[in-house]
Amino acid sequence: MFRIIQLKDINPAKSNYRKSFDPERMKEMTASVKDKGVLEPILVRVLNGEAKDKFEVIAGTRRFIAAMNAGL
Numbered sequence: 001m002f003r004i005i006q007l008k009d010i011n012p013a014k015s016n017y018r019k020s021f022d023p024e025r026m027k028e029m030t031a032s033v034k035d036k037g038v039l040e041p042i043l044v045r046v047l048n049g050e051a052k053d054k055f056e057v058i059a060g061t062r063r064f065i066a067a068m069n070a071g072l
Contacts (some may be wrong), residue, residue: 005055006069010044013057021062029066038067 042060055065 010055030069033066034070040061
């Protein structure tokens with residue numbers, strides 16, 4: 001199902017296979033997101049036991065962080 005949701009309703013993933021992000025690459029991605037927007041979708045799931053309007057990132061954590069840093 002495809003749905004547009006607000007970034008404020010998304011929590012970063014609690015378990016992410018990446019333990020850290022290269023700060024320089026994150027700056028580049030943030031600049032790209034500011035300029036072009038998020039071109040690839042951020043995949044999320046509804047948080048278990050929470051209200052139906054809260055989500056957790058399952059793919060696209062770097063894009064999510066870049067979008068937050070870009071002020072979207």
